[in-house]
Amino acid sequence: MIDYQTVSHDVLVVGAGGAGLRAAIEAAAGGASVGLVCKSLLGKAHTVMAEGGIAAALANVDDRDSWRVHFADTMRGGQYVNNWRMAELHAREAPDRVRELEAWGALFDRTTDGRILQRNFGGHRYPRLAHVGDRTGLEMIRTLQDHGVHQGIDVHMECTVLTLLTDGGRVSGAFGYDRERGRFRLFRAKAVVLATGGIGRAYKITSNSWEYTGDGHSLAYHAGAALQDMEFVQFHPTGMIWPPSVRGILVTEGVRGEGGVLRNSEGRRFMFDDVPENYSAQTASDEEEGWRYTQGDKSARRPPELLTRDHVARCIVREVREGRGSPHGGVFLDISWIKEKLPNAADHIRRKLPSMYHQFMQLAGIDITKEPMEIGPTTHYVMGGVRVDGDTQMSTVPGLFAAGECAAGLHGANRLGGNSLSDLVVFGKRAGEHAVRFAASNGAAGVDEAQVEAAARTALEPFSRAGSAEQPYEVQDTLQECMQDLVGIVRTGREMEEALGCIGTLTGRAARVFVRGNREYNPGWHTALDLGHLLTVSEAITRSALERRESRGGHFREDYPDRDPSFAAFNFVVRKGDGGEMRVERAPIPPMPDELKAVIEEMK
Amino acid sequence: MAATTPGTTSPAPAAAAAAPHAGDAYTAAQAAQDARATHARRRFRIWRGADGAGQLTDYTTDTVEGMVVLDAVHQIQAEQANDLAVRWNCKAGKCGSCSAEINGKPQLMCMTRLDQLLPADEPVTVEPMRAFPHVRDLVTDVSWNFRVKPRIAKFTPRPPDAPDGTWRMSQADVDRVQEFRKCIECFLCQDVCHVLRDHHLHEEFVGPRYLVHVAALEMHPLDTADRVPELRQAHGVGYCNITKCCTAVCPEGIKITDNAIIPLKERVVDEFFDPIGKLVKIFSRRRK
Numbered sequence: 001m002i003d004y005q006t007v008s009h010d011v012l013v014v015g016a017g018g019a020g021l022r023a024a025i026e027a028a029a030g031g032a033s034v035g036l037v038c039k040s041l042l043g044k045a046h047t048v049m050a051e052g053g054i055a056a057a058l059a060n061v062d063d064r065d066s067w068r069v070h071f072a073d074t075m076r077g078g079q080y081v082n083n084w085r086m087a088e089l090h091a092r093e094a095p096d097r098v099r100e101l102e103a104w105g106a107l108f109d110r111t112t113d114g115r116i117l118q119r120n121f122g123g124h125r126y127p128r129l130a131h132v133g134d135r136t137g138l139e140m141i142r143t144l145q146d147h148g149v150h151q152g153i154d155v156h157m158e159c160t161v162l163t164l165l166t167d168g169g170r171v172s173g174a175f176g177y178d179r180e181r182g183r184f185r186l187f188r189a190k191a192v193v194l195a196t197g198g199i200g201r202a203y204k205i206t207s208n209s210w211e212y213t214g215d216g217h218s219l220a221y222h223a224g225a226a227l228q229d230m231e232f233v234q235f236h237p238t239g240m241i242w243p244p245s246v247r248g249i250l251v252t253e254g255v256r257g258e259g260g261v262l263r264n265s266e267g268r269r270f271m272f273d274d275v276p277e278n279y280s281a282q283t284a285s286d287e288e289e290g291w292r293y294t295q296g297d298k299s300a301r302r303p304p305e306l307l308t309r310d311h312v313a314r315c316i317v318r319e320v321r322e323g324r325g326s327p328h329g330g331v332f333l334d335i336s337w338i339k340e341k342l343p344n345a346a347d348h349i350r351r352k353l354p355s356m357y358h359q360f361m362q363l364a365g366i367d368i369t370k371e372p373m374e375i376g377p378t379t380h381y382v383m384g385g386v387r388v389d390g391d392t393q394m395s396t397v398p399g400l401f402a403a404g405e406c407a408a409g410l411h412g413a414n415r416l417g418g419n420s421l422s423d424l425v426v427f428g429k430r431a432g433e434h435a436v437r438f439a440a441s442n443g444a445a446g447v448d449e450a451q452v453e454a455a456a457r458t459a460l461e462p463f464s465r466a467g468s469a470e471q472p473y474e475v476q477d478t479l480q481e482c483m484q485d486l487v488g489i490v491r492t493g494r495e496m497e498e499a500l501g502c503i504g505t506l507t508g509r510a511a512r513v514f515v516r517g518n519r520e521y522n523p524g525w526h527t528a529l530d531l532g533h534l535l536t537v538s539e540a541i542t543r544s545a546l547e548r549r550e551s552r553g554g555h556f557r558e559d560y561p562d563r564d565p566s567f568a569a570f571n572f573v574v575r576k577g578d579g580g581e582m583r584v585e586r587a588p589i590p591p592m593p594d595e596l597k598a599v600i601e602e603m604k
Numbered sequence: 605m606a607a608t609t610p611g612t613t614s615p616a617p618a619a620a621a622a623a624p625h626a627g628d629a630y631t632a633a634q635a636a637q638d639a640r641a642t643h644a645r646r647r648f649r650i651w652r653g654a655d656g657a658g659q660l661t662d663y664t665t666d667t668v669e670g671m672v673v674l675d676a677v678h679q680i681q682a683e684q685a686n687d688l689a690v691r692w693n694c695k696a697g698k699c700g701s702c703s704a705e706i707n708g709k710p711q712l713m714c715m716t717r718l719d720q721l722l723p724a725d726e727p728v729t730v731e732p733m734r735a736f737p738h739v740r741d742l743v744t745d746v747s748w749n750f751r752v753k754p755r756i757a758k759f760t761p762r763p764p765d766a767p768d769g770t771w772r773m774s775q776a777d778v779d780r781v782q783e784f785r786k787c788i789e790c791f792l793c794q795d796v797c798h799v800l801r802d803h804h805l806h807e808e809f810v811g812p813r814y815l816v817h818v819a820a821l822e823m824h825p826l827d828t829a830d831r832v833p834e835l836r837q838a839h840g841v842g843y844c845n846i847t848k849c850c851t852a853v854c855p856e857g858i859k860i861t862d863n864a865i866i867p868l869k870e871r872v873v874d875e876f877f878d879p880i881g882k883l884v885k886i887f888s889r890r891r892k
Contacts, residue, residue: 044693046694107785132785138788147759180743241637242637244670247634359696362697473681520689523687
């Protein structure tokens with residue numbers, strides 16, 4: 001008999017970043033009793049790391065902007081395999097969600113006439129990102145947190161969900177444990193919203209924290225839900241690379257938005273050398289025009305540094321590969337050069353990019369107002385996730401919803417910077433709203449005691465393997481190296497087959513890991529429990545990437561370096577087969593309504 | 605490729621020695637950096653134990669140039685003590701999870717470089733925050749902080765007054781509050797505040813973090829709520845005697861005492877202890 005505590009909620013939200021908090025707020029406002037599970041303390045979720053801003057066509061800085069331009073930019077950036085309905089809803093609703101944050105106390109930077117200021121970012125035609133210096137994510141999560149704590153939401157801090165419970169095909173709750181005491185907790189719920197974020201910890205070089213182990217992806221998959229677009233992983237072009245201990249920490253795209261340029265060891269602005277055809281009409285033809293764009297000249301086109309992240313990351317890899325890298329194996333990102341253009345440039349940089357200044361000063365001993373940074377790509381975001389209905393965010397399992405990074409669709413093959421924060425609030429709200437409706441019209445489902453007992457036994461097994469030499473940290477390390485080396489920025493079929501072998505071996509090793517100590521706040525145990533999620537998402541990424549025999553967005557294959565239009569007609573969907581095997585299928589993309597097609601044509 | 609040339613003096617980790625795959629020139633270049641970095645052995649004394657009981661335990665580990673305390677703790681955790689409890693998230697000074705007392709000074713483990721902790725042949729002592737109940741190793745129970753916030757009157761904006769149904773605010777008015785909103789809730793200021801740490805007045809005093817929170821609300825250009833009466837009573841602003849210990853440890857450089865607490869104290873004085881102000885108030889109330 002396993003000992004556990006039981007709590008009941010109408011709606012259980014798993015994950016307390018921007019999407020989870022917004023979903024919980026909406027569900028509570030809809031009259032539901034809401035439980036919010038955070039893997040860490042409240043307000044520490046990965047949303048705090050978002051720096052540059054939240055994309056919304058407020059048109060405060062450039063009145064030519066509108067939801068139509070934002071929609072077209074998002075589709076172009078995602079290379080047209082996005083869920084067009086989500087892209088439409090997102091572009092239409094993001095401005096209201098930003099104004100709502102302001103009404104809840106967020107203080108964005110201002111235009112001279114007192115409205116919300118917006119900045120330039122990669123792939124966005126007009127200045128569109130509402131921001132607070134370079135700590136927009138913190139502002140957003142704190143606003144939601146401070147609003148949410150007055151809403152009567154039950155917050156389960158430092159609690160990890162191990163498995164979802166289902167009853168007759170629909171979701172009926174979740175089973176997890178509290179980290180502080182290591183006690184099991186059963187959550188009965190009429191509807192569950194997953195808002196668990198991403199998968200970055202499957203890779204060695206990442207901007208993601210320890211929490212990003214693909215829990216929501218894996219929980220949904222094992223509960224029978226479909227995942228989609230898992231081959232599309234975003235490698236952010238600018239992560240720190242030196243010293244080794246800071247490798248992967250994010251350097252905001254805002255640096256380039258404020259006029260920062262990329263140079264190779266020869267001092268050349270190499271981004272001018274390779275501008276994709278579908279962006280050539282929007283890209284500056286010389287350095288002078290690029291600078292004017294960053295300074296708000298409406299007649300200028302944006303510099304090539306602000307091309308989409310997938311493309312910039314690959315150009316950096318090319319420079320390093322061809323021997324034109326910086327001393328520590330990346331390239332140079334220089335904002336200090338703007339002193340040639342602006343009086344008081346150093347003050348300007350410190351005001352616009354305070355945490356970047358601080359981060360480089362403290363961790364690398366570099367003064368970014370005086371010298372260039374060295375940067376290189378870092379695993380940042382997964383476009384793929386739980387396959388959801390665009391309007392309701394419900395997965396293919398009734399009662400199970402997903403929002404934010406762990407859901408798929410909005411971003412297609414590549415996400416534009418700034419579209420993630422808006423994603424969180426637009427679809428967090430929708431998920432919360434529809435979860436309440438589902439809970440109200442469907443009532444409670446049963447919980448299968450046997451399912452609970454089995455989950456608890458599996459979770460405790462690592463303690464009973466005394467004598468086994470397998471350590472959880474070693475298995476995790478090996479997996480991270482495998483994914484980094486074999487399913488990274490540049491992929492080949494042969495290497496990914498090799499990765500599948502590696503994942504198979506590690507699955508066997510993960511089943512033998514031994515955990516020392518007891519159940520109370522034991523990070524070794526937690527790491528052992530995370531391994532299952534990491535292996536599931538790694539396999540889903542690799543199998544999907546093998547099937548996509550072309551290059552598109554965040555997925556680049558050296559053996560199929562070109563885009564193949566036939567692959568634009570469907571998404572790859574991953575499901576658990578009847579025998580427990582992972583199956584990859586093609587799901588056709590439904591035809592786009594004429595109205596949206598016309599928008600895309602108009603914006604070309 | 606120049607960037608993959610191995611270094612001279614230090615031992616190369618396994619990652620650098622492995623043959624690079626076709627697609628990962630960048631990864632290989634990065635792995636090669638580890639070999640080029642300067643390595644050294646360093647001693648650590650880390651608090652181990654549960655629920656208040658415990659002792660400093662000695663560890664020695666290999667350190668690499670640029671490493672922060674959190675890296676060393678992680679390395680010890682991965683290689684020598686899998687169950688070493690430590691709370692962390694972003695490792696970039698943005699989430700405020702990894703607060704600890706390093707060589708006796710409250711700091712973020714992720715932003716404290718080992719090469720700043722001198723002399724290098726002395727061990728680095730890492731202990732949990734002492735003002736909060738101990739859970740395990742470096743982890744403390746900070747849940748009290750999360751119970752304080754809902755007691756503070758929430759943000760209450762005036763009705764939108766711009767033609768488009770929103771508000772207008774000038775950057776200058778926003779700047780003042782943005783300083784307070786930089787707070788990452790690391791609770792180092794709470795840890796070092798003697799009213800909480802030494803006198804345990806948690807029921808009477810909300811601590812510097814929440815005075816900053818009140819200041820952010822009170823000085824918010826749109827807010828209309830009056831928190832001054834509760835500041836004096838429930839939040840206990842009078843307990844602060846301006847020693848500025850909180851300001852000294854704030855990793856965000858917020859001038860907690862000067863910019864948040866002192867102005868709040870002044871508001872309390874104006875409201876409750878200023879006889880002329882009181883007369884003016886009574887007078888103006890009558891006129892309404």
